[in-house]
Amino acid sequence: MAKDYDVVIVGSGASGGMAAYILCKAGVKCLMLEAGPMADLDRHKTLKAVYELPYRGFNKPGRFPHITQASEFDANMWIDEKANPYSYPENDPYYWVRIRMVGGKTLRWGRASWRLSNYEFKCKDHDGFGENWPVDLAELSPFYDRVEPIFKVSGRNEGWAQMPDGKLILDDSRDSTSIERFKAAAAKLGVPTSKPRRSTGTLASSVNLLLPEALATGNLTIVPNAIVREIGVDSNTGLVNAVHFLDRRSKREFSVPAKYLMLGASTLESTRLMLNSRSRIHPNGLANSSGVLGHYLFDQFYVKNTVVAIVPEARGGKGPRTLMGGAGYIPRFTNLKHTDLNFIRGYAYDFHSGGTPNAELIPAYGEQLVKQLADLQGAAFSMTTMGEGLPRYENKVSIHPALKDAWGIPCLHIEQKYTDNEFNMAKHAMETGAAAMEGAGFEVLAKHWEMVPPGESIHELGTCRMGADPKKSVLNKWNQAHDVKNLFVLDGSSFASGGAQNPTLTILALTMRASEYLIAQRKKGSV
């Protein structure tokens, strides 16, 4: 790696891709290291026929025990957990979902693109828990304004403080009758409803929206299959001066000098890398004088199909598109003004009209079950809860003392538990959702508040959080390490809180802002 680069970027997903997009267009020479191979879009988007799959779509046992999203159809996309192990306490499973490929998880994200609000950025001011972010909505809005058009975010502005308006492609599509009825019933309960807000286009990924423009400048070099093992530092200054990585296939080791490092390896991989980069100056991990690196892990808990109901008029296959179909979103509505509930913060819902309920929800077997499924075909109305998990010190990742991956790199031990705040929130979501369904005249078929294991929402956040106080945080307001000024950590690990909103849009906006800060500081010679 003899060539001289201005910036080394680790990761090629939302944060790595956006860093390259901004930096390269400003004339900065970047080297991007991606742990996985190039994405072969044709190979990955075309599903094989079931009869071509040895396990008929159910996976070779043991390859993805924690990736419920994976199937044999797309098995070549997800990381192999045997080669990339991690651990967790025996009774507290953590589902870590990873993709190693150019484009990262932007190749498979759900595209929900919400802004955070000041209920998240200034959460401590609002309810006293946790820490405020060192940025607020006003500071980040200009960057959200620029990210949304790149990702062609579609939705509807409602003017609600907890769901900030954006630069959106207006979604003024008609609602089906069932959606209209549900919205009216929700309104009677004081529950706001809106359209989904999603990035659109055939592919809404770093691979097609960010990397091509960065490559077109001639300033970006991408090295796939480069698994970063450790970040090297100058023994006198403590600044980053090198990145050490292995070729995925040959396991041969390489090193590249680094003047500036932009880390976007994903929430837990970035923290793992920093914890694995111990030195005399950084004995507890890179940029960890605060001791909080690895701590304050959180995510959004998901309760899938919190409530599943039947729209009576759609029974017997009588659900035309005018009655059934469509979807919507309910933003956080709890604890915005008063706090008489048995939990703080709040949750959001996605709701859908027009599916068919899972057979497991129907108390019948055999022929009777088949008849009932036929009767309920396309007649379901379902809601999924996405609740805010609180960042707590005791939820953390650390380096396992013995476990190593296929490349000899020490692995993570992940400890995350939900507490009564999340449990009470989930129960409230179940009851509120069921009440709205019943108010709409739907027959509630099933309701529950059993959340998926931590991690499964793929919204893992924190562990390298930003903050105003260097004793309580790893990064400053520019995603720059307090201790190591030429290190920027861009991904979800930088979050101080997360709300109920999907995090990718905020990761993109933060990265855009951090990258432009780096450009400005380099010009001034301040970094």
Next chain:
Amino acid sequence: MRNAVLVIGALCVMAQIAPRQPIPYSHKIHAGDQKLACKFCHENKDPGELMGIPETAKCMGCHTAVKKDSPHIAKLTEFHAQQRKVPWIRIYQIPSYVFFSHKAHIEAKNTCADCHGPVAERETLRKEVSTAMGTCMECHRAKKAPNDCTFCHEARN
């Protein structure tokens, strides 16, 4: 990498070359000059997801008399006599993970040309209109049809 991305981009926008069909059927003659309606040959049978490819019997309804000396019609006649399907090369195909109903789109007043281009003007057909998701979503947006995921894809529980 650069080349790979450029190739991917090019594949997305590049118009396909017209495949060589087993019989050089002209939509221009049939749908253009003769003004046959699309549904005359392509029936939309219940439940309406698909438009059909005509059986050879439909063709022979005319070609027992029309142009029966043409070698291409002779080939068609042979397929018909042997009760074999003509192995037409399919040009448009929606992936299996997409719900698409021709009936729903026809009922919503869309025309065949919206998704298949000006077929009645073409001697040979190639894929002229993208059926990538972005194209579908642009049209849905313009016509105020829903664009949420589960409108076209199965909900994942």
